[in-house]
Amino acid sequence: MNLRWHHFALWALFIVGMFALPQFVSNGTLRTMIFANFLAIFAISWDTLSGRTGYISFGHPFLIGIGAYTTAILTHRFDFPVEISIPIAVIATMVGGLIVLLPALRIKGSYFALVTLAMMELVYQLVQVVRPDLTGGTRGMSGLPTLTRGAANGYYMSVSLMLAIALSMWLIMKTRLGTALSAIGMNEEAVSGSGLSVTKLKMTAFLMSAFIAGLGGAVYIHYLGSIAPRALFDINFVFTIIVAALIGGAGTTIGPIAGAFFLTFLLEYLRPWLPGAERYMVYSGLALLIYMYQPKGMWALMTQATFKSKIRP
Amino acid sequence: MSAKLEIRNLVKKFGGLTATNDVSFTIEPGQSVGLIGPNGAGKTTIFSQIMGEHPQTKGEILIDGKEISHLATPQRIHAGVSRTYQVPRPFSEMSVAENIRVGLMPDSIWDMITRGPNREREVEIASAIGLGEDQLERLPSELSMGDLRKLEMARTLATSPRLMLLDEVFAGLTVNEIAVISDLVQSMRDDGMTFLIVSHDLKALEPLVDHAIAINHGEVIAQGQYQDVMGSDIVRASYLGTA
Numbered sequence: 200m201n202l203r204w205h206h207f208a209l210w211a212l213f214i215v216g217m218f219a220l221p222q223f224v225s226n227g228t229l230r231t232m233i234f235a236n237f238l239a240i241f242a243i244s245w246d247t248l249s250g251r252t253g254y255i256s257f258g259h260p261f262l263i264g265i266g267a268y269t270t271a272i273l274t275h276r277f278d279f280p281v282e283i284s285i286p287i288a289v290i291a292t293m294v295g296g297l298i299v300l301l302p303a304l305r306i307k308g309s310y311f312a313l314v315t316l317a318m319m320e321l322v323y324q325l326v327q328v329v330r331p332d333l334t335g336g337t338r339g340m341s342g343l344p345t346l347t348r349g350a351a352n353g354y355y356m357s358v359s360l361m362l363a364i365a366l367s368m369w370l371i372m373k374t375r376l377g378t379a380l381s382a383i384g385m386n387e388e389a390v391s392g393s394g395l396s397v398t399k400l401k402m403t404a405f406l407m408s409a410f411i412a413g414l415g416g417a418v419y420i421h422y423l424g425s426i427a428p429r430a431l432f433d434i435n436f437v438f439t440i441i442v443a444a445l446i447g448g449a450g451t452t453i454g455p456i457a458g459a460f461f462l463t464f465l466l467e468y469l470r471p472w473l474p475g476a477e478r479y480m481v482y483s484g485l486a487l488l489i490y491m492y493q494p495k496g497m498w499a500l501m502t503q504a505t506f507k508s509k510i511r512p
Numbered sequence: 513m514s515a516k517l518e519i520r521n522l523v524k525k526f527g528g529l530t531a532t533n534d535v536s537f538t539i540e541p542g543q544s545v546g547l548i549g550p551n552g553a554g555k556t557t558i559f560s561q562i563m564g565e566h567p568q569t570k571g572e573i574l575i576d577g578k579e580i581s582h583l584a585t586p587q588r589i590h591a592g593v594s595r596t597y598q599v600p601r602p603f604s605e606m607s608v609a610e611n612i613r614v615g616l617m618p619d620s621i622w623d624m625i626t627r628g629p630n631r632e633r634e635v636e637i638a639s640a641i642g643l644g645e646d647q648l649e650r651l652p653s654e655l656s657m658g659d660l661r662k663l664e665m666a667r668t669l670a671t672s673p674r675l676m677l678l679d680e681v682f683a684g685l686t687v688n689e690i691a692v693i694s695d696l697v698q699s700m701r702d703d704g705m706t707f708l709i710v711s712h713d714l715k716a717l718e719p720l721v722d723h724a725i726a727i728n729h730g731e732v733i734a735q736g737q738y739q740d741v742m743g744s745d746i747v748r749a750s751y752l753g754t755a
């Protein structure tokens with residue numbers, strides 16, 4: 200494993216900084232940062248599967264949705280406590296996602312992207328018509344149990360979850376599993392030509408991704424206290440997740456976090472000028488620009504810049 | 513250590529094109545056989561059928577007497593066969609060491625996570641193939657064609673094969689690099705490795721093989737002792753393009 204002490208020092212610094220933040224910023228900013236934390240979780244989830252192996256998922260809301268709806272229904276309709284409903288939601292996301300997407304995962308290439316996109320649409324429709332007495336139909340559900348009160352607590356909860364996930368994924372991706380997953384993205388044929396089962400690896404990446412998506416989705420709606428299908432199964436939501444991972448730098452752990460914070464604040468600051476969906480055009484354009492200039496994202500751009508300033512005294 | 517390879521009546525159709533047509537041959541354990549033929553003869557296609565990358569339309573492939581056609585590529589590799597690719601396509605954003613690491617990976621995901629890489633073995637394989645320790649952290653884009661071919665050999669070697677299929681390993685190499693790879697093949701032959709080697713460079717091939725199989729238009733046109741095959745009229749004619 201390629202671990203150096205300065206990696207841990209940077210992580211420690213990052214964690215301390217994130218936890219100190221509520222001392223310095225307003226509650227409004229804090230609320231924005233809570234959303235950034237959740238977006239970061241979803242972007243890490245996306246990156247675990249798509250950023251590493253190159254199998255692009257357009258259906259992450261589908262996974263997030265399984266987690267969110269499972270815990271919402273269990274707590275709201277059956278009075279489950281969240282300590283039980285959230286773990287069940289995570290397992291449901293992994294199992295449910297696998298059953299539906301395994302056939303697509305076995306097939307090489309862009310087919311996977313299409314199937315995931317279709318899946319998201321399908322679930323959106325299903326949630327509205329099948330058993331609306333359970334799902335709340337088009338309107339969703341509100342009055343769900345919330346985990347925290349107040350902006351500061353919400354922030355601590357979301358940032359702890361985000362950092363725990365980020366650190367775990369960073370460690371896992373530093374192992375040989377991480378190497379093998381990235382190898383799929385570079386040359387799938389040579390991976391199986393090296394004796395490795397690509398399907399097994401993709402499944403592992405998928406399960407890790409689904410675990411994070413399910414957990415993030417479940418905790419998210421218990422932060423909000425409500426669930427609304429239109430916001431969840433929204434194509435803009437998928438793009439926000441993907442763009443966060445891509446502009447931050449797919450295939451890294453810090454990239455999706457940086458991208459999520461950047462995007463959340465960008466969208467927030469654009470709100471007064473562009474209240475509608477036009478905002479998404481702005482960041483799509485921006486994402487495209489960064490992508491053209493540095494396909495590895497902002498993170499690579501930043502390390503490039505510090506590297507340059509180092510050699511130029 | 514050595515594996516036996518039997519190919520029986522192998523047919524491969526790509527749409528209307530028949531890339532191999534009823535190809536049969538046997539390689540005994542420890543034998544080293546040259547597979548020769550003009551461009552487009554079907555040599556690489558034979559390799560990809562043996563590995564299961566392009567499953568055959570018809571025919572059988574046996575390793576040590578066991579039919580492997582129903583196996584996926586990774587399982588065939590576990591059965592002891594491994595190949596190099598004619599056009600090396602290494603994992604482009606990984607160092608030389610990491611490229612070799614992929615070939616050395618364990619089967620179990622759990623082992624991948626909990627056990628670190630076998631650094632010693634990586635260095636050992638790299639140096640066996642003539643890649644210096646100073647090159648281990650380089651990216652493939654920083655390597656010469658010769659070193660890329662060595663890396664391709666190293667990744668193949670890392671899977672611990674008993675039968676190696678080498679596809680044009682000498683193409684684009686300098687005389688010195690050819691010598692390094694030849695020596696390596698020779699020493700592996702001494703250890704009992706079975707080889708099937710495709711090469712247009714007959715001068716480099718000759719000392720490495722005892723037998724040869726010549727194919728043209730997907731069909732075996734001669735097989736036997738290397739000298740006999742090379743001396744046959746039909747093989748010469750196919751190389752001159754008159755057949």
Ligand SMILES: Nc1ncnc2c1ncn2[C@@H]1O[C@H](COP(=O)(O)OP(=O)(O)OP(=O)(O)O)[C@@H](O)[C@H]1O
Nearest residue numbers: 526529531549550551552553554555556557558598
């Ligand atoms: N994936 C494929 N799809 C369609 N046709 C193919 C494919 N692979 C090979 N062929 C065709 O099969 C025939 C045999 O190709 P093959 O690559 O096996 O030849 P070769 O003997 O390795 O040639 P070379 O010496 O140029 O490497 C050629 O006509 C080639 O165009």
Ligand SMILES: [Mg+2]
Nearest residue numbers: 555556557598
């Ligand atoms: Mg070929």
